[in-house]
Amino acid sequence: METRTLDAMLRRDDTLAVNANKQLVFFDELEPEPAGPDAAQAGPDAAQAGPTAGSVFEQESNPGADHTIYLDFDGHTTFGTQWNLDTGAFSGIVSPPYDVDGDPESWGDYELAVIEATWQVVAEDFAPFDVNVTTKEPSPDRLVATPGTSDGAWGVRVVITTDTDFQCNCGGAAYVGSFNADTDVPAFVFNTSLLGVTEAASHEVGHTMRLFHDGVSGASSYYLGHGAGETSWGPIMGASYGRNVTHWSRGEYVGADNVGPGANGGQGPDDLAILSSRINGNGFGYRPDDHGDEVGSATTLTAGTYPGIISETDDVDMFRVYTAGGLTAQVNPNPTKPNLDVRLRLLNSDGAEVAESNDEHILSAALSQPTLAAGTYYLSVSGTGWGAPLTGSPSGWTRYGSLGQYELNVAAGVDSRLAPPSAPYILSAQTDRVSLGWTAHEGGAIDEYIIARSTSAGGPYMDLGSAPRSATSFDDSTVTGDTTYSYVLAVVDAAGTRSEYSDEIMVATPDAPPIVGVVSSCVTVGAPYDPTGFTDVPAGQFYAEAVAWAKANNITTGTSAGTFSPAQVVTRAQMAAFLHRLACNETGSPPSPFADVEPGLFYAKAVDWLSAQNITQGTSAMSFSPGNVVTRAQMATFLWRMAGTPAGSPPASFVDVDRRQFYAPAIDWLAAQNVTNGTSPGKYSPDGEVTRAQMATLLWRLST
Numbered sequence: 001m002e003t004r005t006l007d008a009m010l011r012r013d014d015t016l017a018v019n020a021n022k023q024l025v026f027f028d029e030l031e032p033e034p035a036g037p038d039a040a041q042a043g044p045d046a047a048q049a050g051p052t053a054g055s056v057f058e059q060e061s062n063p064g065a066d067h068t069i070y071l072d073f074d075g076h077t078t079f080g081t082q083w084n085l086d087t088g089a090f091s092g093i094v095s096p097p098y099d100v101d102g103d104p105e106s107w108g109d110y111e112l113a114v115i116e117a118t119w120q121v122v123a124e125d126f127a128p129f130d131v132n133v134t135t136k137e138p139s140p141d142r143l144v145a146t147p148g149t150s151d152g153a154w155g156v157r158v159v160i161t162t163d164t165d166f167q168c169n170c171g172g173a174a175y176v177g178s179f180n181a182d183t184d185v186p187a188f189v190f191n192t193s194l195l196g197v198t199e200a201a202s203h204e205v206g207h208t209m210r211l212f213h214d215g216v217s218g219a220s221s222y223y224l225g226h227g228a229g230e231t232s233w234g235p236i237m238g239a240s241y242g243r244n245v246t247h248w249s250r251g252e253y254v255g256a257d258n259v260g261p262g263a264n265g266g267q268g269p270d271d272l273a274i275l276s277s278r279i280n281g282n283g284f285g286y287r288p289d290d291h292g293d294e295v296g297s298a299t300t301l302t303a304g305t306y307p308g309i310i311s312e313t314d315d316v317d318m319f320r321v322y323t324a325g326g327l328t329a330q331v332n333p334n335p336t337k338p339n340l341d342v343r344l345r346l347l348n349s350d351g352a353e354v355a356e357s358n359d360e361h362i363l364s365a366a367l368s369q370p371t372l373a374a375g376t377y378y379l380s381v382s383g384t385g386w387g388a389p390l391t392g393s394p395s396g397w398t399r400y401g402s403l404g405q406y407e408l409n410v411a412a413g414v415d416s417r418l419a420p421p422s423a424p425y426i427l428s429a430q431t432d433r434v435s436l437g438w439t440a441h442e443g444g445a446i447d448e449y450i451i452a453r454s455t456s457a458g459g460p461y462m463d464l465g466s467a468p469r470s471a472t473s474f475d476d477s478t479v480t481g482d483t484t485y486s487y488v489l490a491v492v493d494a495a496g497t498r499s500e501y502s503d504e505i506m507v508a509t510p511d512a513p514p515i516v517g518v519v520s521s522c523v524t525v526g527a528p529y530d531p532t533g534f535t536d537v538p539a540g541q542f543y544a545e546a547v548a549w550a551k552a553n554n555i556t557t558g559t560s561a562g563t564f565s566p567a568q569v570v571t572r573a574q575m576a577a578f579l580h581r582l583a584c585n586e587t588g589s590p591p592s593p594f595a596d597v598e599p600g601l602f603y604a605k606a607v608d609w610l611s612a613q614n615i616t617q618g619t620s621a622m623s624f625s626p627g628n629v630v631t632r633a634q635m636a637t638f639l640w641r642m643a644g645t646p647a648g649s650p651p652a653s654f655v656d657v658d659r660r661q662f663y664a665p666a667i668d669w670l671a672a673q674n675v676t677n678g679t680s681p682g683k684y685s686p687d688g689e690v691t692r693a694q695m696a697t698l699l700w701r702l703s704t
Helices: 003-012 084-088 109-125 194-208 271-275 541-552 570-584 599-613 632-643 659-672 691-702
Strands: 016-018 024-028 066-074 076-078 094-096 133-134 155-160 172-175 187-189 233-235 246-249 304-310 316-323 327-333 342-347 353-357 367-369 373-385 402-411 425-429 432-436 448-455 462-468 473-476 484-492 503-507
Touching: 003 016, 024 194, 066 109, 076 155, 084 094, 109 133, 109 194, 155 194, 172 194, 187 194, 304 316, 304 373, 316 402, 327 342, 327 373, 342 367, 353 367, 373 402, 425 503, 432 484, 432 503, 448 473, 462 473
Parallel strands: 066 133, 066 155, 155 187, 233 246
Antiparallel strands: 016 024, 024 172, 076 094, 172 187, 304 402, 316 373, 327 367, 327 402, 342 353, 342 373, 425 432, 432 473, 448 462, 448 484, 484 503
């Protein structure tokens, strides 16, 4: 920290100190409310919480996380830390259990309510992040970052207790940046009321994670917040006692002093960025997104209640619903001290807004559409703000910190048995067969899929057959060449109730070959793995032709059509088509398109072979999707099968060798050419993906 930054902070904030070991420590002010078991201080739902001593000490918000915030209410002895040096309590700082009724040997109803509510509030404050807030004592190693090791798990203990050794007359204390300390360095909370404990706990943890105070320029080290009732607001790193909504902040309120590059000790004003940093010592980021942000990645749901978390400022959770007519939906944020102000939108199947709920006077959102027509719709859940927090008479908050947990309840017309599946997609289309695939249905318990077909867009459709609920593919062998078909899916549940059809997919089968069973100039029907090409191409010409062909056929996975980038990957369909061109290569140059071979023949054989070898990166063992990429190991094996080891065709190192011998030199060659998508130069991973440039280069080596 720059000297001038520290000097300015110490001058404006008398709760900040520097100890003898040159560490920054905060001694925060006491809660303004009187301490003690006063029902008026209990806050929302405390009287109804009714937790038991057994359940209240088993709470975990994210038990799979590597990092921990442990709320320690049952007493602790601190020793071997800087706190012991600062207080002179070298034999240990003995902190008694949290107690407000004068009986530290038992837990009263109010004390249990405070413990339960504190966990709920702190879990809500840290819900966006991949960290576990718990009242269950972890093993000691979960709270310590072991130096000199690859330890990836650490955290902080928050001792909620009575001040026995500090004599600071303060509400809490914490070292700045102690979250990843190499000893168990607690933060302390000395407040006693529910409001005092819940607000101070997250505040002190914020200090351990390198956050400083949100105050008012020239007036106070703490911003006390603004507004009243359900929509009152304050920053967590201020003193927001009594404010219903509290947020992590970036200084978006009137008179904020924790702004600019010097904020938070020179880290800038963005609390969320500091908390979620993986490199500043905190070590955790945001939780993985639990629901897709777009219509295409929406979570399919039926009538019922669904949990969710808005984890980042621009996070949108999208849900797909099917209604037989009418729809009601409600989103309720966390029941205890919610941070999330909900915006709920209803979209039609084209993504256009049908209705919205965003009342600035309440945090929840609800929609009732009793006359909504049957069909597929989408519900969009996001955080929002309201009011004018930066004006002289501040109100509300910005969207920045409107994050947290919610429950979405959907009813009225939404039926799990009637939810249609997603549309099928094309695996392959040949003269006499069309292979379809689809994504496993998420709309409820089903018994089977029904596949239907029409020769006209929009139907009418004729059922072709069924597939079991575990299936994700179907072959239609009743097609003819040079014909366009429309395919749809339906699902049927165990009771025999059938859904509406999915969206359709149009499939055009190729022309029939002029002569059935023709032997082409390079591929014999029934022996597709013995091409006679790969010869007599001048060095360098093959690669140039490969690039030109890829551009001409618009083979790209980028955003710019027709581009050919060495960093882009090859889909299996692209590789099959490319190898078909190579297999028919006449002497001297690449062939004219697919020279005398039925256009679908080579591709179909490639698909069959890949499926037989269980080459897939999807979730279904035998699925073959044109959107899947090819791994290096798959390509090496495929090329061996394609080459057929004819004498004189591949280079000498690949001639007359068995499969394993071919595979080994392929790996060696790739490694020698530094063909890798990894971070370590020269690394060769069978799970890595193949770029187009890498494939073209390897094929050129095989061809000469």
